[in-house]
Amino acid sequence: MKTSYNGKVARINLTTREVKVEALDMDLATKFVGGRGLGTAMLYNEGIATVEPLSEANKLIYATGPLTGTASPTAGRYMVVTKSPLTGMIASSNSGGIWGAKLKYAGWDALIVEGKASSPVYINIEDEKIEILPADQYAGMLSETVDEELKKVHEKCSVLNIGPAGEHQSLLAAIMNDKDRAAGRSGVGAVMGSKNLKAITVTASRNVIEPHDADKLREAMTDCLAKIKANGVTSGGLPTYGTAVLVNIINNTGSFPTRNWQESYFDKADDTSGETLVEKHLVKNSYCHRCPIGCGRVVNLNGKVVGGPEYEPLWAYGGNCGVNDLNAIDEANFWCNEYGLDAISTPCTIAAAMELYQRGYIKEEECDGVPLVWGSAEAIVTWTKWMGEGKNALAKLMADGSYRLCEHYGHPEYSMSVKKQEMPAYDARGIQGIGITYATSNRGGCHVRGYLISPEILGLPEQLDRTTVEGKAKWAMIFQDLTAVIDSLGLCLFSSFALGAPEYAALLNAGTGTNYTAEELLVLGERIYNIERLFNKAAGMKPEDDRLPKRLIEEPITDGPSKGMTSQIQVTLPQYYEARGWVEAFPTPETLTRLGLEEKY
């Protein structure tokens, strides 16, 4: 049967330098779709949950989705799935650009990279040809330089690589592709570094993936494009201001974590907003492959044209470090890309270090002449570079994230993280539902695993009251499940401002010849969410890992519109487990049977 899967997976062993071509397990693909879901199921089945994340035994899966590379809107995405060295649990980090689509065009659904090279190497893929080549000459190079150098060797390739942070195995290391696109979270770059794998170049002679039913796909696509065009967010807000437009909205609700979440309103937020970015620094928008939205920012950084910050780094370097110097944030964000660092966790760790400094735990003499004071533009830029280089003892500690940093100083409570991964830019005291997403996200502190900001703040698909808890558990579950499907299809989550389960089902059915209804699609998502949870259980996760930092529960917001609020997670978490059919954070046998996962119990 004709389908938008390639039906082929490459298993690349860096120890033995053996490359094996394997048929895609279609039963597994049908059950777990692709990308995030399929990658997790493969990793689970290979017994990776119990291995040391930075040992030779861990594996890296680069997985496309069944719609990656098709003509579907935003179909340029891939997922890196591995065991996270930051959280010790499942990592699945998503990225756009064009690299994922090229991998698909080259004929592969996924790559499984295992073992460890004895010296730096890169993998070069040209359609069916896969070779492991020496990368000594690229070791230590910044991201953009590696990209440019490898393009001199493989002219038409797209490059995925790590920067120096990944080589040092910083637990905040990202995997970069196409220069400034990042699979940013959970330390996936450190796993690449631990395998001595600097880059993967892909060149493809095709530039299209034929779906199961081209007419049906065209029909579904036309419908989706019309909806994206008619939607004020995807056709107006996102292309005009990027995700950064959220700075002012979230701040105006008093839910904009400030100075490491000690406050939640930043009086200078507008200096770092999407509006100010457009006015002062924006050169143009950037688009991932096949994206009609184009939320990406290209900015002028002191005369150099570079990828600009999204909402998350604007907040994390901005309000969360008390900084209102937009140019410094652009620069710090640029260094995240160059060193290959997570642009959420890195600035959040700097914010935690600033609080440790404020409280006298980090001493001035540890700071190498750049004190970690609130509001310091110099500190955010310099410490980002130092973390990327592993320059001094403190920078090396910081490069492993806020949890390990704060624990080192005896105060883990100042790490604003869940499962040791830093939480993003929305205060769960002022916005109740997003706290459920943070607490229960399988990959730790994260907003894009169930973006309840959409209904609680943006009013999409309907406006919920951000201050109440009623019904939020169920909303969180539905958002988590739908997101799991979108991440597995190979599409961008931002398409969901305009599209819903019926549209995604139509695209998938046209691509692969399935017959899913919208409801069945959500069950696929639920299955994916549960297999991630099973992976975490096998990895040693405990019920108490589904928790928010104490500050959100015990310290009411001190000022601003949400003054006095705390998270009501103690109310919503039991409701959430009940909705999921989980007891003490894990699925019951009945739930697993209902989801066709009984053999995993």
Add this chain to the structure above:
Amino acid sequence: MIEIRLFATFRENRKKIDYIDSNQVEKALDIVNYYGIDPEDVAICLINGFHSKLTDSIKDGDVVALFPPVGGG
């Protein structure tokens, strides 16, 4: 006085922050009309940081923030 904060495209050819005498307006809708904004274009109206309807009444000292459709993540 009512403090008005305008965002995103609402700022084009208008001030970012403005003040109106509270005697001049009763509801958020009056403000929207005052600035010549099409009420249909208002996606989010915050009064003192809380989501409100344009028909909600406002009083002296309130802060009203208006946004067109925007999103992100």
